[in-house]
Amino acid sequence: MRLGLTPAFLVKIVSSVVLIPARSVHKSELVKMKLLTHNMLTSKSMKGVTVGYPLGINVVDIKVTEVDFNPEFISRIIPKLDWSVLWKAADTIGQLDDLPKELSQEYENDNDFLKKVHHVLLEVDIVNGELVCPETGRKFPINNGIPNMLLNEDEV
Amino acid sequence: MAESCVLGCESEELKFQMEPSGNSLKKLERKMRKCHAVVEKETGIPCSTSNPTKNVVVCNSGLSNGLTEEVVMESFMSFGTLDRIIMLPGKSCCFVVFKNLANAKDAFEHINGKLKIAQDNKPILLGYSETLPAVRPIDFRVKPPGLKVVPDFISEAEEELLLSLVNFDEDEGGDGVMKHRQVKHFGFEFRYDINNVDKDAPLEVGVPAECDFLWDRLKSRGLDFRPDQLTVNHYKPGQGIPPHVDTHSAFDEPLLSVSLSSDIVMDFRHRNGKHLPVFVPRRSLTIMNGESRYDWTHGITPRKLDVVPSEKGITANERGVRVSFTFRRIRQGECECIYKSLCDSHRRKAEDISNEIAAKLESTHVHQVYEDIADHFNETRHKPWPNVLDFVLSMKPGSIVVDIGCGNGKYMGINKNVFDMGCDRSFNLLDLCVESGYNVFNCNCLSVPLRDGIADGVICIAVIHHLANEERRKQSISEMIRVLRVGGRALIYVWAKDQNYYRKSSYLKQNRKNRKDETDITEQDEIKFSFDRVTLPIHTNRKQFLHQDLFVPWKLLNEGTISDEFLRYYHVFEENELDYLVRTFDDVEVIESYYEQGNWCIVFEKVK
Numbered sequence: 001m002r003l004g005l006t007p008a009f010l011v012k013i014v015s016s017v018v019l020i021p022a023r024s025v026h027k028s029e030l031v032k033m034k035l036l037t038h039n040m041l042t043s044k045s046m047k048g049v050t051v052g053y054p055l056g057i058n059v060v061d062i063k064v065t066e067v068d069f070n071p072e073f074i075s076r077i078i079p080k081l082d083w084s085v086l087w088k089a090a091d092t093i094g095q096l097d098d099l100p101k102e103l104s105q106e107y108e109n110d111n112d113f114l115k116k117v118h119h120v121l122l123e124v125d126i127v128n129g130e131l132v133c134p135e136t137g138r139k140f141p142i143n144n145g146i147p148n149m150l151l152n153e154d155e156v
Numbered sequence: 157m158a159e160s161c162v163l164g165c166e167s168e169e170l171k172f173q174m175e176p177s178g179n180s181l182k183k184l185e186r187k188m189r190k191c192h193a194v195v196e197k198e199t200g201i202p203c204s205t206s207n208p209t210k211n212v213v214v215c216n217s218g219l220s221n222g223l224t225e226e227v228v229m230e231s232f233m234s235f236g237t238l239d240r241i242i243m244l245p246g247k248s249c250c251f252v253v254f255k256n257l258a259n260a261k262d263a264f265e266h267i268n269g270k271l272k273i274a275q276d277n278k279p280i281l282l283g284y285s286e287t288l289p290a291v292r293p294i295d296f297r298v299k300p301p302g303l304k305v306v307p308d309f310i311s312e313a314e315e316e317l318l319l320s321l322v323n324f325d326e327d328e329g330g331d332g333v334m335k336h337r338q339v340k341h342f343g344f345e346f347r348y349d350i351n352n353v354d355k356d357a358p359l360e361v362g363v364p365a366e367c368d369f370l371w372d373r374l375k376s377r378g379l380d381f382r383p384d385q386l387t388v389n390h391y392k393p394g395q396g397i398p399p400h401v402d403t404h405s406a407f408d409e410p411l412l413s414v415s416l417s418s419d420i421v422m423d424f425r426h427r428n429g430k431h432l433p434v435f436v437p438r439r440s441l442t443i444m445n446g447e448s449r450y451d452w453t454h455g456i457t458p459r460k461l462d463v464v465p466s467e468k469g470i471t472a473n474e475r476g477v478r479v480s481f482t483f484r485r486i487r488q489g490e491c492e493c494i495y496k497s498l499c500d501s502h503r504r505k506a507e508d509i510s511n512e513i514a515a516k517l518e519s520t521h522v523h524q525v526y527e528d529i530a531d532h533f534n535e536t537r538h539k540p541w542p543n544v545l546d547f548v549l550s551m552k553p554g555s556i557v558v559d560i561g562c563g564n565g566k567y568m569g570i571n572k573n574v575f576d577m578g579c580d581r582s583f584n585l586l587d588l589c590v591e592s593g594y595n596v597f598n599c600n601c602l603s604v605p606l607r608d609g610i611a612d613g614v615i616c617i618a619v620i621h622h623l624a625n626e627e628r629r630k631q632s633i634s635e636m637i638r639v640l641r642v643g644g645r646a647l648i649y650v651w652a653k654d655q656n657y658y659r660k661s662s663y664l665k666q667n668r669k670n671r672k673d674e675t676d677i678t679e680q681d682e683i684k685f686s687f688d689r690v691t692l693p694i695h696t697n698r699k700q701f702l703h704q705d706l707f708v709p710w711k712l713l714n715e716g717t718i719s720d721e722f723l724r725y726y727h728v729f730e731e732n733e734l735d736y737l738v739r740t741f742d743d744v745e746v747i748e749s750y751y752e753q754g755n756w757c758i759v760f761e762k763v764k
Contacts, residue, residue: 076554
């Protein structure tokens with residue numbers, strides 16, 4: 001645990017990791033809020049919020065599922081990510097697995113690295129927990145893998 | 157990509173393609189078969205390579221993609237005497253008829269797949285046909301009702317005088333360099349952001365007095381007209397103006413336009429599907445009254461050539477720089493025309509639902525209904541729209557695609573090489589998505605919880621017709637634009653008010669009665685339902701829509717009988733309404749907009 005590196009808003013509560021062995025999983029088992037989705041989500045449309053990013057993660061339980069590795073897909077997705085946010089999020093939920101903090105220059109050809117990114121982006125699902133607005137502390141629950149980002153009329 | 161290189165345009169200095177090798181020969185044959193099928197679909201005339209005739213079909217090039225009769229003549233005449241050339245307006249093919257068969261075969265063998273006169277210097281692909289299209293040259297005499305074009309209304313000296321009034325420099329583009337043309341306003345500014353004039357803010361410079369001779373001339377011809385607004389448009393060859401109707405509430409009738417410097421063809425379109433190209437010569441005056449002013453859109457297709465009348469029938473005419481002076485009178489008050497379809501005043505009157513009520517209406521008659529009908533909805537929503545599938549499949553590997561209002565996730569998981577995220581207001585529909593293994597989150601399309609500029613593609617299918625006023629519909633579009641990256645594209649589908657635009661859509665056909673005869677219900681038969689302070693009619697399913705804002709019943713069946721009925725709120729769209737909403741944003745460009753089976757559809761790209 002490198003708590004010193006974890007910003008205050010990324011608070012880790014519980015992390016009960018359920019590992020599913022490598023096998024072809026039935027689709028319906030794939031409940032998911034992936035870190036890739038987390039990398040895109042923001043609370044900026046809330047009244048009074050200017051950036052709303054990144055959202056903190058409080059995890060109740062996560063699930064790890066094997067997903068087919070597509071290196072081309074991963075290397076094309078990487079430039080679209082906020083890398084430091086992904087790194088911190090992976091750290092928060094204990095899935096860092098020595099993923100480097102800095103993005104290397106020639107990641108396209110680094111299969112080991114792409115595999116690690118693949119794992120963090122697509123194989124880790126937050127099943128239950130909550131996302132937290134970094135500015136207001138407003139919590140967005142995640143139930144059954146679905147983040148509820150709905151705002152009340154008075155919050156918009 | 158690879159395909160266009162094989163038959164491509166890399167060696168521009170070579171007008172003829174190199175002799176194809178075995179592999180590319182197969183490719184060529186495949187391409188030709190495709191082209192033949194397109195010709196047959198477009199003209200009804202089958203063509204082949206196996207049965208040579210005197211009729212040679214240019215299958216991939218015609219008037220619609222810039223091929224002119226002159227170029228065809230030049231390319232084919234060296235092989236023998238030509239009987240005639242048939243150019244079809246709006247088609248990407250044309251027919252060359254030789255006097256004898258041997259010449260036709262000779263031309264075919266030398267030219268097919270080699271002569272680069274198709275679009276972007278690509279080679280033309282040929283075929284033979286047994287029959288020829290019945291040539292019906294465009295009748296430029298047929299015009300929309302109320303439209304008059306007076307040729308030679310002004311002299312060349314007067315043309316010079318008018319042109320001297322406005323200076324369009326390369327750098328200083330008058331009131332603005334529009335995407336496709338330059339404009340300058342006098343009297344009142346026409347504001348493209350609000351699609352209207354600010355009637356309380358006249359410009360310092362009014363309509364120039366130099367134009368006064370026009371009003372005297374009109375008076376001598378029995379028309380008493382004096383405009384208080386002038387818009388000057390400057391079009392370079394290749395530029396145009398999208399189909400539009402001059403905002404009803406902004407201007408009275410008639411609309412007058414003087415054309416300078418170059419001839420042009422103006423396209424008039426009616427929502428019944430009629431399309432009339434109107435030839436507007438240089439130095440003519442165009443007068444739009446009545447139906448042509450209120451119920452037809454007019455526009456100029458961006459291209460460098462126009463099909464114009466010639467002695468032989470039709471031919472292509474190169475455009476020069478064209479300047480138009482459009483003179484109008486500002487309307488006082490709202491428009492009271494009878495042509496409601498394109499009338500913004502009518503739209504405003506029909507729609508006066510405040511945000512507060514709209515939110516309640518959507519909550520009760522959209523959100524809650526989808527929660528209640530989610531399972532049944534899921535059973536009935538499986539057949540995807542082919543153009544939506546094409547859009548999703550066209551996304552490049554590694555793209556991020558957002559489906560706003562994803563419902564049961566019908567369009568998710570289709571393109572395996574993209575990351576797709578879906579969102580919807582309905583918890584029950586999202587549960588169905590999760591069962592299918594899709595990435596989803598819950599939100600309202602009015603505030604999408606995604607970072608700016610992260611999406612390569614956005615689709616929003618059958619969603620924003622559930623928003624109860626225009627401000628909210630615009631807000632949802634602005635959210636789509638916000639999450640798109642520059643260069644990213646969005647596709648929107650909404651229900652059309654006119655379910656009969658081309659022919660009966662499948663929605664109407666499902667009503668057996670409609671297959672036989674059109675038994676229209678009248679407004680008197682209608683049942684209305686009141687919600688809060690809003691009273692809206694309840695739609696009769698499988699019928700034409702009589703109103704834009706209404707309730708559409710969803711019936712839950714239990715063993716063949718209706719066990720429950722829910723009223724969903726809908727705002728069904730008029731023609732051009734979706735276009736109009738999208739075009740209010742200046743950071744997007746409309747790629748295409750079309751009608752498909754009772755829906756208005758639009759594809760646009762974020763450009764800045």
